[in-house]
Amino acid sequence: MDRHIGMLVNTQKKGALDMACRLIQWGKKKEIPILLPPHEASILGVPATTDDIWKTMVNFTVVIGGDGTFLRASRYVLNHSIPLYGINLGHLGFLASGKPEEAESDLEQILRGDYALQEHRILEGVIWREERRKHTLYALNDLVLTKGAFARVITIEIRIGNRYFNTLPADGVIVSTPTGSTAYALSAGGPIVPPHVPCMVLAPICAHTLYARPVIVGERDIINLIPRGSHRDLMLTQDGQLGYEILPGDRIELSLSHTKVVKVIVLPQRTYFDLLHEKLKWGQGIVRYEDKE
Template identity: 85%
Template sequence: MEKKIGMLVNTQKKGALDMANRLVQWGKKKGIVFLFPPHEASILGVQATPDDVWKSTIDFAVVIGGDGTFLRASRYILNHSISLYGINLGHLGFLACGKPEEAEADLEQILREEYALQQHRILEGIIWREGRRKHTLYALNDLVLTKGAFARVITIEIRIDNRYFNMLPADGVIVSTPTGSTAYALSAGGPIVPPHVPCMVLAPICAHTLYARPVIVGENDVISLIPRGTHRDLMLTQDGQLGYEILPGDRIELSLSRDKVVNVVTLPQRTYFDLLQEKLKWGQGIERNENKE
């Protein structure tokens, strides 16, 4: 019986397309069929599987690209129990952690069921305008409220569980999941939080006060962001890929979703902390110096 695996590809990268074609040829020899949604199929010149059939047929999918491709894939499968395994052809690659040179061996290991699933919590954001729900958004990494192109400070009222917390003058504010703690929030001075720790990170962007610091917020808490003043050039970005206009007085409620997660395939020889050490090069300089002594 042929085994079927879904595949999602960054079609803008030649290396990702080459990797996809390589796996397709390998799969033919192994009796493994890769199923492609219409977009990927049209670029690769292979048979397409309609979106609804694709999502209802496969149990796990290979994501070829970088973390941006993985974020897009997480939105695509969000309401389905499809696990994702990423092969990194980008830069840091905290989400897509598989190595291209080990792709076939990794997939064989997964097919032997020698893997674990790591649940990544999803951030839910609701934009309220004049008392009505305007948008509901879901993000694997973060939702970010920022000012526009002009160098003006915005003032954001922050409430936690509907209790006043802070009035923040800043360029913006990041609310991230543990998954997103190694993305934009890290650049803004936030902590690194492992995916299995249930919480949110609230990180100011270029705050115009000496007392603003990143804050860890509990998994059952609700963060509200309310822009104050008359500044109209505001944007809420979803995983750095989609943007929504925000008006003064809008209320953005953010919390960890209670019913949506993304399951990420992990291999026992490549843990999250191994990945941190490799990507951030922790301890490597010390080891080299010790070897010289």
């Protein structure tokens, strides 16, 4: 069976480009084709594979960069069943969890089949304007409704399905997947949710009320956000990378997609809870007392 590794790279980082060159040379020595789409190939000066062919040929893809690169990669492969493995050259790296010094050994382990696939649910958002579908968005981490540059509170009506839930005066609101629970939602006081737990997190941003708290919403629920008032400087951001203008009276319908997932390669020696322990420094600096016999 032919083995083809795809590669997606943060071309703005010299370290990522150096790592990509290193792995391309490793692939040549191992006689394992590493395929790059046109943008990455032009920067690295190697032969390119067209997007359509790339998406049909690769068995899995190594993503070199940080979590932002991983989020872009997830949108790139969203309609194709291509597992992703991230090598982290960013900061925390909850998505891109591989270590640069172990890159070659990790890829060899994956090629041996010594890994598991973890399906990460995708958030689907539909912007309705005058009851017409304006945009349909997909996000691995979150969709966030926020005010613009002016320091004005916005008022957001929240409905779960057709039932009224709350009217929230706030700087904005985050709706995240479990994957995104360690991103923006965490900084807004939301809970950490493992990727295999099917739910959504609804987290207010700087709510102007004492009673607003993050809420866990079920996997089959539908969240509707409706901005009220005349505030026109509103934005819906997709994974913190793409933005869409929101007008008063628009309705943003949010749910977990039932047709789209992102497949992430997980190595048995590097579990999600190991990652939390490492990245969040849990338990470090705490004195441990042992019972004396």
